[in-house]
Amino acid sequence: MSAPALADEAAEALADGTTVAELRADKRVRRRRATLPYVLLAPGIIWLVVFFIVPMWSIVSTSVETGDMDTGFVLSWRWANFGDVWSQWHQQIIRSLEYSLMCTVFCLILALPLAYFIAFKAGRWKNLLMALVVAPFFTSYLIRTLAWKTILADDGWVVHAMNTLHITPLLSGMGWTYSDNSVLQTPFSVVCGMVYNFLPFTVLPIYTAMEKIDPRLHEAGQDLYASAWATFRKVTFPLALPGIVGGTLLTFIPAVGDYTNAVMLGGPKTKVIGTVIEQQMIGTGGNIPYGAALSVLLMVGTLVITLAYIKRAGTEEIV
Amino acid sequence: MNDISRDREQFLEAAARYPEAFKRQLGSASRRGFLAAGVGLGAAGLLGACATKTAHSSAGSAGSGSGSSSAAPSEGKEGADKSDTEKIVNFSNWVSYIDVDPNDKNKRPTLDNFKAETGITVDYTEDVNSNDDFFAKIHQQLAAGQDTGRDLMVLSDWMIGKLRQMGYLEPLNLANIPNFKDLLPDTANPAYDPNRKHTVPWALGFTLMGVNLKSAGLTKDQAQQLSIKDMMTDAKYKGKVGYFAEMEDGVGFGLLATGADPAKFTDDQFNAAVAYIQKARDNNQIRQFTGNDYINDLTNGNYAMCMAYSGDIAQIDDPNIVWVVPTEGMLWFTDNMCIPAMASHKTNAEKFMNYMLEPKVGAALDDYISYIPSMQGADTAMKTIDPNALQNQLIFPDAATKAKAHEFQNLDLKTLDKYVSQFKDVTG
Structure with a gap:
């Protein structure tokens, strides 16, 4: 320590009557206190670096590489990769967004009454019903999706019933299926599979939000001569909104990247962007930078849509 | 940068001089690449990315000159053979x-x-x-x-x-x-x-059609009259047709349907065949493009008919499922052990x-899987195993059956890759 600094310290010590030694001990404590937050934060920061920043960097840097599988890929900052993949696969990107949007809407239509019923009308059956909503998770996702191939088989009773009720010609008239007596390997079967697989993700947050609503608010609505619909619109819905926004996001975001349903229940015309990415990354496409560029595009696209949605839905609690 | 290129030079030299140590070197090289990429404890996806990065230097370092740049194809590198210790x-x-x-x-x-x-x-x-x-x-x-x-x-x-x-x-x-x-x-x-x-052949066989009689609404005799054209254009089978996604199979059938010879075709004929298949796809005639995973859809009636490998259909124990040689002909294939x-x-x-x-081993296998043996003496061996198999056209085809089967043209690597990617645009 230099002489002037020592003098300063001594003067400081004299000023409030403590010894130099005490002052030094005090500084050490203060220094330790200053580093403590970083030590405590370290696990979180390491986690973030390892599982977020590094993979992010990896995927972004890979997306601007060039080369091929046999000679290797080199980082050449070729941003044109993004233009390439967009012009080649924008159809599949748009299709993925369409399917996941449809899936989210159908999930919401099914989940709202279901969650409402469980939260307010199920009484002592509440827990059992919630267990039933979650029960499918005990079986593998792939097996459940494959099961739909059996359920919707051309010779199965579901398709026979749909034929008898003239639903199949209606669907093919709308362009959701391709023939009058089958539904598999069409956009319809893909969206069906997605709705089935993602429904619990929509129901759970909505149920949690609704369950917290005080039933006396409903009674208050009735006391004030509000109709059942008005009570739902003015009381239940706004209070359940955070759950609705959460549930739709939990459905939409993974649905955009899902390709299991499209591969198993779809046909040549239902290829989604997840399949393209899989083929480019580890499959027959073999162009890893293109796969990475598509992943980045999809990520940014989903983020923009999500932010716009949250802004519009106006629930800051989510973000 | 200089350090890295010097490292690489040394590595190349060492690898060329001590092929035995190559594998160990490769191990350390990939670890180095791993750190250089600044990864540390990366996620699984990253490991994959790094593997391709090191692939670059290691493939070059082996001095094998593999890939499209070399004129003559090189041989695959031999690994350390542990056959003696690991049975x-x-x-x-x-x-x-x-x-x-x-x-x-x-x-x-x-x-x-x-x-x-x-x-x-x-x-x-x-x-x-x-x-x-x-x-x-x-x-x-x-x-x-x-x-x-x-x-x-x-x-x-x-x-x-x-x-x-x-x-x-x-x-x-x-x-x-x-x-x-x-x-x-x-x-x-x-x-x-x-x-x-x-290579040593595993089995030889035919690519032909599998038909679900009930789903197609045909009798066994009617089914024998089917053509590839029926499968691809008859509105009765719309949305009930399975088709192979592999170029050789898929385009082979397209060539037969458009009157070309799969063993000898031109670029134009190839394009016409692909367009023919594309049209069937656009009309929703083809329900799915498949690999070897078509059998369930055929047996449960989702397909009325589909492209099929001969032995697969013969192995299905169901009188409702039959194999048919299309009137235009069928394709030969050979699957090989390598x-x-x-x-x-x-x-x-x-x-x-x-x-x-060994004839008796090959004959027993082919008797079960209904494909064609490739070694001499299989017919003699079959006499003791299953004499009926000698009459089976899928196992011991006669000259008439063989005449209906077409080879597929042998293609150089560049043309093959071009054709495969062109057909992939159709199959999705």
């Missing part, structure tokens, strides 16, 4: 392609007998669904000069040609395969692998190849 052979094959004990589906007599004879266990995996998909699965490891974990695999003729030209197949040591001389003369020297330096570069049990794999070439 095992890792075998990747297609589904429904081996005999199964009728009383216990987990037992495969051919493999069990091999173990009884040689003490070598065959670790059998049915993970080949299509040549393309399987190639994609192992391409990265092959390009990186790594062991794929497989010692033996069965792939079709054109894929053998591709792998051989890319230098990913190990040449066979015929000292371990004395039965090699018993190959039938017409299978001993195919264009995709001259003199079979790298050893990928860097395999760690090469000698064991060769012993297995030799075993499969």
Whole structure:
């Protein structure tokens, strides 16, 4: 320590009557206190670096590489990769967004009454019903999706019933299926599979939000001569909104990247962007930078849509 | 930067001089690449990305000159052969392609007998669904000069040609395969692998049509009159047709339907065939493009008819499912056993190849899977195993049946890749 600094310290010590030694001990404590937050934060920061920043960097840097599988890929900052993949696969990107949007809407239509019923009308059956909503998770996702191939088989009773009720010609008239007596390997079967697989993700947050609503608010609505619909619109819905926004996001975001349903229940015309990415990354496409560029595009696209949605839905609690 | 290039130079030199130490060097090189990429504790996806990065330097460092840049195809690098200490052979094959004990589906007599004879266990995996998909699965490891974990695999003729030209197949040591001389003369020297330096046939067969009579609304006799054109254009079967996604099969049928010869066709004829298939797809005639996973959809009636491999249909024990030779003709294919570069049990794999070439073993296998044997004496052996099989056109086809089958033109690597990617635009 230099002489002037020592003098300063001594003067400081004299000023409030403590010894130099005490002052030094005090500084050490203060220094330790200053580093403590970083030590405590370290696990979180390491986690973030390892599982977020590094993979992010990896995927972004890979997306601007060039080369091929046999000679290797080199980082050449070729941003044109993004233009390439967009012009080649924008159809599949748009299709993925369409399917996941449809899936989210159908999930919401099914989940709202279901969650409402469980939260307010199920009484002592509440827990059992919630267990039933979650029960499918005990079986593998792939097996459940494959099961739909059996359920919707051309010779199965579901398709026979749909034929008898003239639903199949209606669907093919709308362009959701391709023939009058089958539904598999069409956009319809893909969206069906997605709705089935993602429904619990929509129901759970909505149920949690609704369950917290005080039933006396409903009674208050009735006391004030509000109709059942008005009570739902003015009381239940706004209070359940955070759950609705959460549930739709939990459905939409993974649905955009899902390709299991499209591969198993779809046909040549239902290829989604997840399949393209899989083929480019580890499959027959073999162009890893293109796969990475598509992943980045999809990520940014989903983020923009999500932010716009949250802004519009106006629930800051989510973000 | 200088450090890295100097490192690389030294590495290249060392690898060329001490091929034995190459594998260890490769290990440390990939670790270095790992750190250099600033990864540290990266996620699984990253590991994959790094593997391709190191692939670059290691493939070059081996001095093999593999890939499109070299003029003559090189041979697949040999891995350290652990056959003496590890009595095992890792075998990747297609589904429904081996005999199964009728009383216990987990037992495969051919493999069990091999173990009884040689003490070598065959670790059998049915993970080949299509040549393309399987190639994609192992391409990265092959390009990186790594062991794929497989010692033996069965792939079709054109894929053998591709792998051989890319230098990913190990040449066979015929000292371990004395039965090699018993190959039938017409299978001993195919264009995709001259003199079979790298392969031994597993089975030969036909690509034809499988028909679900009930779903198609046909009798067995009516079904025999079906053509590829019926399958691709008749509105009765709209949305109930399965079609192979693999270029050779798919385009082969397209060529037959448009009146071209799959064994000798021009670019224009290829384009016409692809357009023909594209049209059937756009009209929703084709329900799905498949690999070897078409059988369930055919048996449960989702397909009225589909492209099929002869033995698969013959193995289905159901009078409602029949095989049909389309009026335009059908395709020949040969599936071959081969050893990928860097395999760690090469000698064991060769012993297995030799075993499969014994007439009684080959005949028993083909009697079960209903494909065509490729070794001399299989017919004699079949007399004691199953005399009825001698009349089976799928196992011992006569001249008339053979006349309906077409070979597929042998293509150079560049044309093959072009055609494959062109057809992929149709299959999605």
